Amino acid sequence: MRKINTCDFRVATRSTSREINSRIALNVIHEHQPISRADLARRMKVTRGVASTLVNELIGQGLIYEGATGDAARGRKPTFLHVRTRDRFVVSIDVRFSRTYIMLSDFAGRQIALEIFDTIFDIGDFIKNLGNRIRRLLKVHNAEARCEGIGLVVPGMVDYRTGHILNAPTLGWREVDVRDKLAASTGMPVHVENAAKACALSQMWLSNNNPTSAQSFAYISVSDGVGVGVVVNGELLRGRDHIAGEFGHMPLNLDGPRCMCGNNGCWEAYISNLAILSRYFGWNLSKRSPKRLKDAERSSFTVLDLVARARSGDSKAMAAVLATGRFLGLGIATIINLVNPDCIYLAGEITTAWDLMEDTVREAIAERALTEAATRTPLRVTSTQEYPRLRGAAALIAAPTFAAPRVA
Amino acid sequence: MRKINTCDFRVATRSTSREINSRIALNVIHEHQPISRADLARRMKVTRGVASTLVNELIGQGLIYEGATGDAARGRKPTFLHVRTRDRFVVSIDVRFSRTYIMLSDFAGRQIALEIFDTIFDIGDFIKNLGNRIRRLLKVHNAEARCEGIGLVVPGMVDYRTGHILNAPTLGWREVDVRDKLAASTGMPVHVENAAKACALSQMWLSNNNPTSAQSFAYISVSDGVGVGVVVNGELLRGRDHIAGEFGHMPLNLDGPRCMCGNNGCWEAYISNLAILSRYFGWNLSKRSPKRLKDAERSSFTVLDLVARARSGDSKAMAAVLATGRFLGLGIATIINLVNPDCIYLAGEITTAWDLMEDTVREAIAERALTEAATRTPLRVTSTQEYPRLRGAAALIAAPTFAAPRVA
DNA sequence: TGTATTTTGTTCCGTGGATATACAATATGT
DNA sequence: ACATATTGTATATCCACGGAACAAAATACA
Numbered sequence: 001m002r003k004i005n006t007c008d009f010r011v012a013t014r015s016t017s018r019e020i021n022s023r024i025a026l027n028v029i030h031e032h033q034p035i036s037r038a039d040l041a042r043r044m045k046v047t048r049g050v051a052s053t054l055v056n057e058l059i060g061q062g063l064i065y066e067g068a069t070g071d072a073a074r075g076r077k078p079t080f081l082h083v084r085t086r087d088r089f090v091v092s093i094d095v096r097f098s099r100t101y102i103m104l105s106d107f108a109g110r111q112i113a114l115e116i117f118d119t120i121f122d123i124g125d126f127i128k129n130l131g132n133r134i135r136r137l138l139k140v141h142n143a144e145a146r147c148e149g150i151g152l153v154v155p156g157m158v159d160y161r162t163g164h165i166l167n168a169p170t171l172g173w174r175e176v177d178v179r180d181k182l183a184a185s186t187g188m189p190v191h192v193e194n195a196a197k198a199c200a201l202s203q204m205w206l207s208n209n210n211p212t213s214a215q216s217f218a219y220i221s222v223s224d225g226v227g228v229g230v231v232v233n234g235e236l237l238r239g240r241d242h243i244a245g246e247f248g249h250m251p252l253n254l255d256g257p258r259c260m261c262g263n264n265g266c267w268e269a270y271i272s273n274l275a276i277l278s279r280y281f282g283w284n285l286s287k288r289s290p291k292r293l294k295d296a297e298r299s300s301f302t303v304l305d306l307v308a309r310a311r312s313g314d315s316k317a318m319a320a321v322l323a324t325g326r327f328l329g330l331g332i333a334t335i336i337n338l339v340n341p342d343c344i345y346l347a348g349e350i351t352t353a354w355d356l357m358e359d360t361v362r363e364a365i366a367e368r369a370l371t372e373a374a375t376r377t378p379l380r381v382t383s384t385q386e387y388p389r390l391r392g393a394a395a396l397i398a399a400p401t402f403a404a405p406r407v408a
Numbered sequence: 409m410r411k412i413n414t415c416d417f418r419v420a421t422r423s424t425s426r427e428i429n430s431r432i433a434l435n436v437i438h439e440h441q442p443i444s445r446a447d448l449a450r451r452m453k454v455t456r457g458v459a460s461t462l463v464n465e466l467i468g469q470g471l472i473y474e475g476a477t478g479d480a481a482r483g484r485k486p487t488f489l490h491v492r493t494r495d496r497f498v499v500s501i502d503v504r505f506s507r508t509y510i511m512l513s514d515f516a517g518r519q520i521a522l523e524i525f526d527t528i529f530d531i532g533d534f535i536k537n538l539g540n541r542i543r544r545l546l547k548v549h550n551a552e553a554r555c556e557g558i559g560l561v562v563p564g565m566v567d568y569r570t571g572h573i574l575n576a577p578t579l580g581w582r583e584v585d586v587r588d589k590l591a592a593s594t595g596m597p598v599h600v601e602n603a604a605k606a607c608a609l610s611q612m613w614l615s616n617n618n619p620t621s622a623q624s625f626a627y628i629s630v631s632d633g634v635g636v637g638v639v640v641n642g643e644l645l646r647g648r649d650h651i652a653g654e655f656g657h658m659p660l661n662l663d664g665p666r667c668m669c670g671n672n673g674c675w676e677a678y679i680s681n682l683a684i685l686s687r688y689f690g691w692n693l694s695k696r697s698p699k700r701l702k703d704a705e706r707s708s709f710t711v712l713d714l715v716a717r718a719r720s721g722d723s724k725a726m727a728a729v730l731a732t733g734r735f736l737g738l739g740i741a742t743i744i745n746l747v748n749p750d751c752i753y754l755a756g757e758i759t760t761a762w763d764l765m766e767d768t769v770r771e772a773i774a775e776r777a778l779t780e781a782a783t784r785t786p787l788r789v790t791s792t793q794e795y796p797r798l799r800g801a802a803a804l805i806a807a808p809t810f811a812a813p814r815v816a
Numbered sequence: 817t818g819t820a821t822t823t824t825g826t827t828c829c830g831t832g833g834a835t836a837t838a839c840a841a842t843a844t845g846t
Numbered sequence: 847a848c849a850t851a852t853t854g855t856a857t858a859t860c861c862a863c864g865g866a867a868c869a870a871a872a873t874a875c876a
Contacts, residue, residue, distance in 0.1 A: 001811040003612050003642035005623050006439040009432050011452050012425035014832045014863050020420040020816045021834085024412055031414040038853055044419050050834060052854060075852025076842040157779065166779060204411050215413050216648065232640060234411035239748025240624065241781045246745040249778060253661045253673075254738065263776055265661075330662065337654040338746065340647025368671055370657060371565065371574060373649045403409040408428050408812045422834050422861045429863085446824055455864060460825060483823025484871040 025054040036078030089147040092393030103390040107398040109206040131185035151393030153195040191396035196221040198392025200229025214342035222348030226268040270327035280320040303349040325357030329364025343378040433462040444486030497555040500801030515806040517614040517799040539593035559801035561603040599804035604629040606800025608637025613807045622750035630756030634676040678735035688728040711757040733765030737772025751786040
């Protein structure tokens with residue numbers, strides 16, 4: 001039951017039905033490919049005639065293509081349809097404190113090439129270097145003509161509309177216009193987004209073999225910081241200034257440990273990689289300056305090492321993992337109480353210890369969730385091997401092709 | 409950029425354009441009434457011919473009516489159109505711990521009759537008594553034929569789809585099927601909803617002279633409990649089990665005072681009426697049982713009395729108000745960081761002290777909000793005189809008439 | 817007073833697109 | 847060879863927007 005915005009609506013024209021149905025067709029094909037025209041018609045509950053014209057239009061637009069003829073028990077054999085994703089390319093970029101990742105992938109998020117280099121913190125130099133690398137990458141893979149855009153994600157707040165990075169504390173960037181600079185340097189459309197939000201988008205748009213893909217979920221990324229992307233009814237929650245979803249900075253304790261954001265007791269201050277390591281090494285976060293913490297972060301001992309130690313019987317490491325699991329669960333419970341999503345995706349280094357801490361996490365959720373049904377909210381750990389942030393950056397460019405048309 | 413749900417979509421048919429445009433027309437008329445056909449056509453950017461047919465169809469459906477002819481500087485005088493709200497009735501019910509309120513109102517939320525009685529906690533008796541009162545009320549005002557439904561709101565979690573009250577701690581109701589029982593007793597459609605969510609709906613649908621009515625906002629109701637209704641892009645956030653929006657139970661401090669919900673340190677435990685009074689009287693909430701707290705709640709000294717004392721120079725009362733203001737602000741800041749709404753509505757007894765605590769609230773928000781823009785999120789105190797919860801209950805029945813059709 | 821002008825609301829026809837139905841194409845079973 | 851089943855196309859019909867003409871109603875002005 002949505003209210004029509006009387007200040008900014010779109011009336012239906014003669015071609016609105018077609019816009020809607022053609023987009024539905026594209027999505028049904030995407031979800032069930034390979035699929036025949038007749039099957040599409042059945043799934044859409046329209047006549048084969050309509051399905052046929054929709055399909056021919058989509059072929060004309062280069063969005064889908066006819067593949068092999070399929071097999072049927074009786075009657076004429078169907079010609080299978082596929083969404084054109086393999087020869088449509090995206091450059092995705094993930095900027096992190098230590099390194100920057102550049103990937104060339106197709107519209108399905110399949111990796112074609114990957115390049116990693118040390119992050120340059122001076123924006124001018126960074127853009128220049130990045131531009132050169134992108135141009136070379138496209139040339140080497142002969143992809144200049146087929147690349148449709150650049151998606152860039154950062155850990156921090158981004159105004160998606162303007163493409164400005166509002167505040168990325170780990171990178172030390174504030175009010176930086178990355179989008180227009182990179183667009184000018186490369187001559188391609190650039191989309192910039194917060195990393196966790198982008199991951200949520202990729203979870204929604206690029207998860208191919210996901211039959212019951214949730215329409216409402218939260219994607220929680222635990223890393224140097226804690227980012228959350230919330231999707232409600234198939235739409236990413238962005239908010240007025242595009243800074244919604246900062247669940248990493250909801251308080252667990254107003255008098256708790258100091259957080260990178262300047263406040264005390266944020267969730268992030270309890271479960272970020274730095275917080276996990278601090279728990280193990282006994283660092284006192286409250287008294288350390290963010291600057292000195294960065295040095296610690298730069299040290300070679302990572303959360304993955306800590307998890308390894310926990311597995312090999314280091315009881316202090318195990319205790320750090322479990323304590324983190326508890327706070328992770330308490331935060332997840334709060335998200336459940338606030339958003340009540342269909343499911344929750346978890347990502348980040350600490351999730352490699354999921355088997356060790358799952359029980360603790362679920363206990364904490366059960367402790368604070370308000371209903372019994374809420375405690376049963378499915379938790380899904382996403383694999384860290386597939387570069388979720390880069391897939392997210394790719395989704396920024398690929399998603400608009402499939403999005404529902406704005407109506408009413 | 410919404411994703412189409414491939415498991416549950418609606419293709420556009422021949423009549424979809426008409427459905428969309430007729431609903432847009434209804435809303436534009438609602439917002440700008442009185443308005444002529446020609447003016448409607450201009451605002452919708454369609455031809456007068458289309459506007460005319462839409463209008464005539466809406467008149468045929470009894471949704472709008474032609475009023476007086478207007479005035480124009482030159483040319484033929486326009487005939488004004490109005491949305492039919494004055495002779496379409498709703499019975500709205502607000503169940504609270506001490507009293508239950510029944511209102512008969514029109515579709516604009518205008519009060520026609522109001523009845524107040526002591527809440528009966530036995531469900532069977534309550535429904536029976538309520539049914540009798542509703543029947544009598546409708547008969548007295550000769551409104552049986554014109555009443556289109558009953559909206560009922562409670563302080564607690566409600567599954568809107570099934571009409572079950574999941575848990576209303578202050579009333580002591582758990583898993584109670586109010587909707588079907590009341591529907592059976594009265595023979596009318598009944599909608600049940602959480603009070604704060606309903607208030608958010610009424611803020612969206614029944615705020616007549618609100619030119620820049622926000623499409624995304626949070627409605628915060630501070631009373632015996634703390635309820636929040638979140639609206640995103642004109643749609644109420646309900647969640648999978650319809651228990652989204654329980655911001656009252658997000659933690660400010662995991663080791664904080666005990667809350668009605670059984671957990672510790674919920675926002676509600678810091679700013680509910682009971683918390684406010686406890687602050688003044690020095691009650692130790694952590695050690696009291698919910699049962700004994702209920703007795704305190706029943707006592708005659710209310711938050712309104714406390715605010716009066718604060719105004720008359722009672723420094724302890726003033727301190728309680730300001731301390732509450734600080735926690736109110738800290739919670740609001742968190743909501744802003746999570747949802748980033750266009751604006752925030754505030755309601756509840758303590759808001760009568762708004763002038764006393766506004767500075768403190770804003771200070772707390774500035775302290776914890778993550779961006780400067782976020783600290784400037786408009787706060788609007790809604791008047792407590794107009795029975796916001798009853799208006800909310802009325803909105804449950806009135807809103808579907810105006811809601812956007814589901815498409816794609 | 818009569819005519820031009822302006823604005824409102826209606827009517828009519830053209831066009832886009834869903835819907836229904838018929839039909840050609842293609843494969844299988846008997 | 848023929849009935850049957852299934853896919854995909856072609857054609858006529860109906861619904862709704864889009865544009866233009868026109869009638870209706872009121873004012874301005876000579």
